[in-house]
Amino acid sequence: MSAFDPKRTSPSGIVALLVGRMRRWSSCPLSGQCCCPMQRPKAKSWAGCYPVRGQAECAIFGYEENMLNETTIATFKSSLRGELIKQSDTRYDTARKVYNGMIDRRPLLIANCADVADVITAVKFGREHKLVVSIRGGGHNAAGLSVCDDGLVIDLGRINYVHADPKNRTVLAGGGALWGDVDHAAHAFGLAVPAGIISTTGVGGLTLGGGIGHLTRQCGLTVDNLLSVDMVLADGRFVTASAKENPDLFWAVRGGGGNFGVVTAFLFKAHPIHTSYAGPMLWSMEDAAEILRWYRDFIGKAPNALNGFFAFLTVPPGAPFPTHLHNKKMCGVVWCYTGPLKNAERVFAPIRKFKAPALDLVGPIPHPALQSLFDPIFPPGLQWYWKADFVRDLSDEAIPLHVKHGALLPTMQSTMHLYPIDGKASMIKKTATPWCYRDAKWAAVMVGVDPDPANKEKISNWAKDYWTALHPYSAGGAYINFMMEEGDERIRATYGKNYDRLAKVKKRYDPTNFFHVNQNIKPAK
Numbered sequence: 472m473s474a475f476d477p478k479r480t481s482p483s484g485i486v487a488l489l490v491g492r493m494r495r496w497s498s499c500p501l502s503g504q505c506c507c508p509m510q511r512p513k514a515k516s517w518a519g520c521y522p523v524r525g526q527a528e529c530a531i532f533g534y535e536e537n538m539l540n541e542t543t544i545a546t547f548k549s550s551l552r553g554e555l556i557k558q559s560d561t562r563y564d565t566a567r568k569v570y571n572g573m574i575d576r577r578p579l580l581i582a583n584c585a586d587v588a589d590v591i592t593a594v595k596f597g598r599e600h601k602l603v604v605s606i607r608g609g610g611h612n613a614a615g616l617s618v619c620d621d622g623l624v625i626d627l628g629r630i631n632y633v634h635a636d637p638k639n640r641t642v643l644a645g646g647g648a649l650w651g652d653v654d655h656a657a658h659a660f661g662l663a664v665p666a667g668i669i670s671t672t673g674v675g676g677l678t679l680g681g682g683i684g685h686l687t688r689q690c691g692l693t694v695d696n697l698l699s700v701d702m703v704l705a706d707g708r709f710v711t712a713s714a715k716e717n718p719d720l721f722w723a724v725r726g727g728g729g730n731f732g733v734v735t736a737f738l739f740k741a742h743p744i745h746t747s748y749a750g751p752m753l754w755s756m757e758d759a760a761e762i763l764r765w766y767r768d769f770i771g772k773a774p775n776a777l778n779g780f781f782a783f784l785t786v787p788p789g790a791p792f793p794t795h796l797h798n799k800k801m802c803g804v805v806w807c808y809t810g811p812l813k814n815a816e817r818v819f820a821p822i823r824k825f826k827a828p829a830l831d832l833v834g835p836i837p838h839p840a841l842q843s844l845f846d847p848i849f850p851p852g853l854q855w856y857w858k859a860d861f862v863r864d865l866s867d868e869a870i871p872l873h874v875k876h877g878a879l880l881p882t883m884q885s886t887m888h889l890y891p892i893d894g895k896a897s898m899i900k901k902t903a904t905p906w907c908y909r910d911a912k913w914a915a916v917m918v919g920v921d922p923d924p925a926n927k928e929k930i931s932n933w934a935k936d937y938w939t940a941l942h943p944y945s946a947g948g949a950y951i952n953f954m955m956e957e958g959d960e961r962i963r964a965t966y967g968k969n970y971d972r973l974a975k976v977k978k979r980y981d982p983t984n985f986f987h988v989n990q991n992i993k994p995a996k
């Protein structure tokens with residue numbers, strides 16, 4: 472570290488230092504890639520120059536180790552099968568964008584890895600040059616945890632192969648595959664893997680955080696269906712983790728996020744699900760309290776073959792929704808029944824009898840169609856702000872608060888979902904994976920969404936107010952994949968008694984916390 476600190480050094484001291492180091496400055500090895508105001512007159516401040524965020528420091532301030540000069544970058548680039556994108560490349564602005572339009576980070580380099588060899592090279596390069604490193608799967612994380620400022624993004628988007636094996640009922644997916652890729656490949660064999668409800672979400676982030684969706688009650692969380700992973704660790708080693716190989720690592724990745732390494736392949740158990748009886752059923756907002764009470768009592772007793780998440784939403788102004796409902800705030804349940812189709816009408820009879828829905832779009836639907844039903848409502852680039860909690864009991868006191876805040880949905884795409892996490896997901900022991908809220912009944916998420924950045928405050932404030940009102944009725948922690956950057960305490964609350972074990976595994980596989988752009992688990996001391 473240079474002795475110079477712009478916050479502490481006097482102006483005359485700065486001049487002396489500059490003069491003293493003029494010779495080195497004139498041959499600055501960073502060649503204008505740093506944010507030195509001398510090199511780039513439009514740079515925002517001196518503060519951004521010192522240090523150059525842990526990568527390579529400007530020659531003015533001495534310190535010539537780990538320099539990221541053009542030659543170093545060119546050597547790195549030539550050792551990749553994939554692409555290396557720099558700030559000066561035309562593709563840069565597209566490549567650094569993530570799903571949440573609120574996130575605006577500027578990495579130094581984006582390594583668009585084509586294979587495992589590229590990932591190993593990128594991890595070693597990041598280590599050698601002391602770069603902040605983030606891992607990008609599908610880029611869906613609302614907190615933008617796949618992209619970093621001034622560091623290296625290891626982008627797995629090109630490693631998106633999927634192989635379905637009908638004989639063994641398994642699906643192998645590359646670390647950068649999207650769920651739509653998996654649904655497509657598995658469906659051809661009448662198979663499905665439990666995932667989330669939007670097909671453009673990455674397999675990587677969703678799986679490593681847990682994975683909740685239409686099949687949670689039937690088949691458990693996504694991690695409950697994970698059989699093994701291939702990974703590149705922080706020291707560049709390639710390992711497989713499964714129940715038999717590196718079982719401690721396998722335990723940790725089933726909920727512990729991207730803390731332990733770059734997962735280059737996921738092997739899942741698949742289920743014989745081809746066409747389910749599924750879709751949304753909507754009721755008037757005036758009936759919301761009654762529907763919520765009924766839903767609470769009904770879903771807990773429903774067979775595991777029936778999943779249904781509750782939602783407050785605004786009806787989109789377009790097909791297939793009838794015009795008289797366009798832009799109306801409503802409540803509803805999105806059902807998914809995977810039992811025999813011949814039994815479906817019988818299973819749904821009591822639901823339809825309880826209160827005739829204002830809109831009933833439930834019927835037979837192929838699994839990939841269900842998985843992508845909501846994709847058009849949520850294209851990439853919208854502004855997103857989330858708050859979440861686990862819920863054990865939807866009490867009579869909490870219901871009026873839900874109805875109050877649900878009726879205040881600030882924009883057309885904003886929503887609140889209560890995802891059931893009981894059924895098969897609750898049959899796994901609390902310590903079997905890091906996901907310790909096996910006794911909670913729902914994962915609640917308040918999601919403010921809008922295309923217009925001017926509405927950022929509006930959607931965030933609504934989500935925060937809603938969450939603040941309901942948090943006292945929650946179980947404590949929250950699903951990490953529904954959290955923004957909320958700090959260590961919330962992460963600890965989420966993993967509960969499993970946190971210390973995660974910290975020990977972290978210490979074993981990533982003792983320097985190299986992979987820290989995530990819901991971070993600190994290595995045990």
Ligand SMILES: Cc1cc2nc3c(=O)[nH]c(=O)nc-3n(C[C@H](O)[C@H](O)[C@H](O)COP(=O)(O)OP(=O)(O)OC[C@H]3O[C@@H](n4cnc5c(N)ncnc54)[C@H](O)[C@@H]3O)c2cc1C
Pocket residue numbers: 570605606607608609610611612613615616617627646647666667668669671672673674675676677678679680681682683684728729730732733734735849952953988989990
């Ligand atoms: C519209 C939308 C709908 C969603 N619906 C659901 C849902 O139904 N169910 C649900 O469970 N979640 C859902 N989520 C949340 C989702 O699970 C998280 O946003 C998740 O992080 C997305 O994964 P990703 O790979 O796309 O994310 P990224 O932004 O690419 O990565 C997220 C985190 O995971 C790490 N990571 C990603 N891939 C890898 C890898 N291969 N190896 C190591 N680390 C990796 C990253 O480093 C980062 O820390 C939804 C999110 C959005 C935006």
